[in-house]
Amino acid sequence: MTNNILVTGGAGYIGSHVVEILVKKNKNIFIVDNLSTGYKKLINKKAKFFKCNILDTKKLREIIIKNNIDSIIHLAANLIIGEGEKQPKKYFKNNVKGTESILNSIKDTKVKNFLFSSTAAVYKDGMYRVTENSPIKPKSVYGKTKLRAENLIKSKCKKLRINYGILRYFNIVGASPSGRYGLINISDHLFKNFSTQIIKKNPVLKIYGTNYDTKDGSCIRDFIHVSDIAEIHEKVLNKIDKSKKSTVLNCGYNQGISVKQVANEFKKQAHKNIKILEVKKRAGDLGKIIASNNRLQKFISWKPKYKKLSLMVKSSINWEKKLKSF
Numbered sequence: 001m002t003n004n005i006l007v008t009g010g011a012g013y014i015g016s017h018v019v020e021i022l023v024k025k026n027k028n029i030f031i032v033d034n035l036s037t038g039y040k041k042l043i044n045k046k047a048k049f050f051k052c053n054i055l056d057t058k059k060l061r062e063i064i065i066k067n068n069i070d071s072i073i074h075l076a077a078n079l080i081i082g083e084g085e086k087q088p089k090k091y092f093k094n095n096v097k098g099t100e101s102i103l104n105s106i107k108d109t110k111v112k113n114f115l116f117s118s119t120a121a122v123y124k125d126g127m128y129r130v131t132e133n134s135p136i137k138p139k140s141v142y143g144k145t146k147l148r149a150e151n152l153i154k155s156k157c158k159k160l161r162i163n164y165g166i167l168r169y170f171n172i173v174g175a176s177p178s179g180r181y182g183l184i185n186i187s188d189h190l191f192k193n194f195s196t197q198i199i200k201k202n203p204v205l206k207i208y209g210t211n212y213d214t215k216d217g218s219c220i221r222d223f224i225h226v227s228d229i230a231e232i233h234e235k236v237l238n239k240i241d242k243s244k245k246s247t248v249l250n251c252g253y254n255q256g257i258s259v260k261q262v263a264n265e266f267k268k269q270a271h272k273n274i275k276i277l278e279v280k281k282r283a284g285d286l287g288k289i290i291a292s293n294n295r296l297q298k299f300i301s302w303k304p305k306y307k308k309l310s311l312m313v314k315s316s317i318n319w320e321k322k323l324k325s326f
Contacts, residue, residue: 002071002113002241006030006064008054008102009076010047011038014117014172016181017230018073019044025234030067032060033076039184054098060105071113071237074102077146080188081121084141085283095145096152103156113241114157114164115233120222120252120289122147122168128220128256131292132168132248139286150248163240170222170252170291172229174312175319182226182319190259191223191312194266195320203274205263209281212288218259220288222252225306225315235300247299252291253307265313 005022009015010031015038022029029047032054043049048067052059054076063069077095078084084091099116106114121143124135138144150166157164173191175182183192197203210217232251240246260276267274296302306312 006069016042057101073115096148099149164246166248174225174315191316195316220256222290249296250291256290
């Protein structure tokens with residue numbers, strides 16, 4: 001049984017949702033976050049919080065031993081594709097060296113499970129539906145650092161006889177139905193950008209690139225609601241703990257939605273006049289990619305709850321409105 005779980009990046013967007021679900025399952029949760037991109041207001045009051053950088057191996061080890069940690073969910077990372085292209089050293093340090101530091105801190109401890117948030121950005125560009133065995137060839141610095149981290153986890157966990165789960169996220173959107181957790185920082189995030197625009201007086205929705213080889217010319221993505229992702233973590237952690245099996249899993253809906261479709265749904269839900277602006281494509285963006293999630297569904301017999309685009313858009317807009325009054 002997993003009881004004492006350490007979540008790195010637990011004060012962040014995805015981390016706060018994962019913690020919310022684990023707390024509901026009566027787990028003892030410990031959060032490590034340096035609050036560089038996390039927020040105090042996203043820290044769950046039922047979790048124990050440590051302000052700590054994941055590069056501080058000694059402090060991490062102390063926390064792990066003192067609190068009898070048996071499982072680690074490692075979410076702390078830099079993850080903005082555009083920023084990674086400009087600051088490769090920062091991304092290597094936090095995403096690769098940071099992961100190495102955590103792995104070094106768990107030697108000779110009670111940790112027996114390790115869950116890692118990876119990304120669809122590790123796959124080769126140009127493939128539409130990817131399985132976990134599709135060719136790996138990251139295009140972006142971010143994707144390259146996540147792949148390096150994956151490989152470190154595989155080799156180190158094997159040596160330490162620790163079960164691991166590598167979760168390759170597709171595009172995460174939305175906010176918690178409880179209204180407590182959502183995306184705060186403005187980043188390179190489509191639903192966030194659209195939501196912040198929607199509540200303005202004269203909204204402009206920007207679409208980067210409309211000459212991709214897709215049905216309507218805009219990028220196609222597999223968007224997955226953050227609450228579904230959080231539930232996947234809880235279920236996969238239980239499964240690797242019970243089965244003692246390690247695995248790599250795509251986390252998506254196996255459905256492709258274009259950026260234009262998303263813009264139109266936002267327009268529909270906003271009930272006001274909205275300008276949609278088409279601008280040139282950005283470096284590092286993949287044209288189209290969706291997840292084959294067969295392996296995930298077999299592994300945890302999972303049924304998504306928030307798969308509808310209208311639901312994803314609604315929850316993003318509601319969160320944005322709430323944030324204004326935070």
